[in-house]
C-alpha cells in the first residue's frame with residue numbers, strides 16, 4: 001500500500017470498500033476506442049446543430065481570437081507562471097493570522113490549534129468575493145490539510161498530541177476575510193469585523209426534509225436540527241441573494257469506529273455507511289480521539305449530518321450557517337446556481353466519486369429580489385441525470401414513488417441509493433459545474449475514472465464505457481455540456497455533447513489522444529475547477545497527474561486554461577508550483593483582478609512555494625492582474 005499520508009481521498013475509499021471487478025472489459029474498451037465515431041455520432045444525433053449552436057473544434061482555427069493572452073508552455077518549475085503582460089502575487093497563505101492578536105505562521109512548529117483557529121485555513125478551494133457596505137469580503141473553502149505538511153515538524157509526520165489533532169481540525173472549514181488593494185498590492189484586512197473562521201466546531205442548523213428526522217438525531221442533538229461544523233469543503237456556489245454555498249465533499253474520511261473487528265464486517269458499519277465510504281478507519285486525522293462525534297460506534301447517526309451544501313451569510317459574522325439537506329447528501333463538489341425563466345432556483349451539483357451521479361435541485365418557490373429567500377433551498381425537487389447514447393438525456397426526480405424509499409428525508413440523507421434506484425448514469429467523477437452566462441448551457445468536468453469499464457460503483461451499479469463517459473480506464477477526463485430543453489433549466493429533458501476529451505496526442509493516437517481541440521500545445525489531464533468569466537470564456541483548472549512522464553509526458557504541473565465555448569479552442573494561461581492543484585477562481589468586482597487558488601503545493605514533499613528556500617510549502621490564493629491594469633475576465 002502507498003504511504004497512507006499521500007493516499008488520496010478516492011484511493012482511500014477503495015481501500016476501505018473494495019469492489020469486485022465485474023465489467024466486460026474487452027467490450028467497453030473496444031467501444032471507447034471508436035472516439036471519432038463516438039463524437040461524430042453525438043454531433044449527428046445530439047441536436048446541437050439544429051439549435052444553431054456550437055460545433056466542436058473543426059472550425060476553431062478560422063474563428064476570431066477571443067483570448068486576451070498568449071498561451072504559455074507547460075512547466076515543472078516550483079512557481080506560478082502566467083503569460084507575458086500578466087503578474088501573479090500572493091494574497092493570503094495557510095496560517096496567515098486574520099487578527100492581530102494571533103501570531104505569524106511559525107515554520108518550525110506550523111502553529112497550534114489556538115493559532116490555527118485565528119488564522120487562514122489550509123488547502124484553499126472554492127471561493128467568491130462579496131461586496132458589502134463598501135467592504136470586499138473574500139469567502140474561501142479550506143478543504144483539508146496534508147498530514148505530512150501540517151505535522152511535518154514531528155519526526156514521523158504524524159500527530160504527536162491532541163493539540164496536533166485539533167490543529168488539523170482547525171485548518172479545515174471556511175475563512176471569511178476582508179481584502180483590500182493598497183498602492184497596487186492586494187492584502188487581507190486584519191481585525192476586520194467581518195473576518196470569521198468557520199470550523200468543524202461552528203454551530204449550524206439542519207434545514208430541509210431531513211431536519212428533525214430520526215436519521216439525523218444524536219444523543220447530543222435529540223432534535224436532529226442542530227449540528228456542529230463543516231469540513232472537507234471543496235467547490236462552492238453563490239446565490240443571487242448574496243449567500244455563499246460551501247460544499248462538503250469527502251466528509252466520510254473523518255469518521256472511524258472504536259469497534260475493532262478482524263476478518264468480518266464490523267457491525268458498526270452499516271451498508272448505508274459503506275455506500276458513503278465510511279469504515280472503521282478514518283483518513284488519518286484522528287478526530288475521534290478528541291471528539292467522539294467522529295466515532296460511529298458511539299454516534300452512528302453523526303455521518304448523516306455531513307455531506308451537504310452549507311449556506312453562509314458572509315455579511316454577518318454571527319449568523320448561523322445552514323446545512324441544506326434538500327440538496328442531497330453525497331460528496332458535493334460545487335453548487336452552480338441558475339435562476340430559471342420562471343424564477344425557480346436551479347442548483348446543479350456533482351458527486352465526486354468514481355461511478356456516482358450528477359444531480360439537479362429545482363426549488364418549489366420562486367426567487368424575487370428583496371423577498372424572503374430562506375425556504376428556496378429548503379423545499380424542492382432533487383433529480384439525477386440519465387444520459388442516452390443518442391445525445392439526449394433526462395432528469396429523473398427522486399421521490400418516494402420513483403425510488404421506493406420512505407420519504408423525502410430518507411432520499412435527502414441517502415441520495416446515492418435513491419440515484420441507484422432510478423438508474424442514474426454512473427459518471428467519471430463529476431467535479432465543478434459551470435453555467436454559461438450567455439445561454440442556457442451547462443458544463444461539467446468529469447475528472448477521470450480509472451474504474452470506468454472495470455468495476456461497479458460502491459452501490460454495485462455497473463460502469464460501462466458509454467455516453468459522456470466513453471473511455472474505459474479513463475485517466476485523462478473530459479468536459480460534458482448539456483442544453484436544457486427549450487432553454488428551460490427546469491425541463492426534464494436535455495441534449496448533450498462533449499466539449500473536450502483531455503488526453504495526450506504525443507503518446508496516443510486513439511481515444512486517449514483526446515478530442516481534436518486537444519493538441520501538444522494545450523494538453524492537460526483531470527479537469528476539475530470550472531468557471532465562466534463575464535466574457536463567456538470558460539476557465540478550466542486541473543487536479544491531475546503531474547508526473548510529466550508516461551501517459552502524462554509533457555503535461556507538467558497542474559494548470560489553468562481558458563476555453564472558448566463557441567470555437568472549442570483551449571489555451572493554457574497559468575501553471576502552478578510543484579505537486580499542487582489549481583482550484584478556486586473568482587474575480588474582483590471591477591474584473592481587473594483574478595483570484596486563483598493554489599492547493600497543496602508539495603503534497604509529496606517536493607515544494608517550498610511560495611516562500612522558497614527551505615520554507616514549509618503553503619497553500620495560498622494568488623491575485624493575477626494585467627501589468628497595464630486591464631480587465632482579466
Ligand code: FEO
Pocket residue numbers: 143234235249333352431528
Ligand atoms: Fe475536492 Fe472533487 O475535488
Ligand code: CA
Pocket residue numbers: 234235333431432528529543583
Ligand atoms: Ca475539486
Ligand code: CA
Pocket residue numbers: 431528543
Ligand atoms: Ca479534485
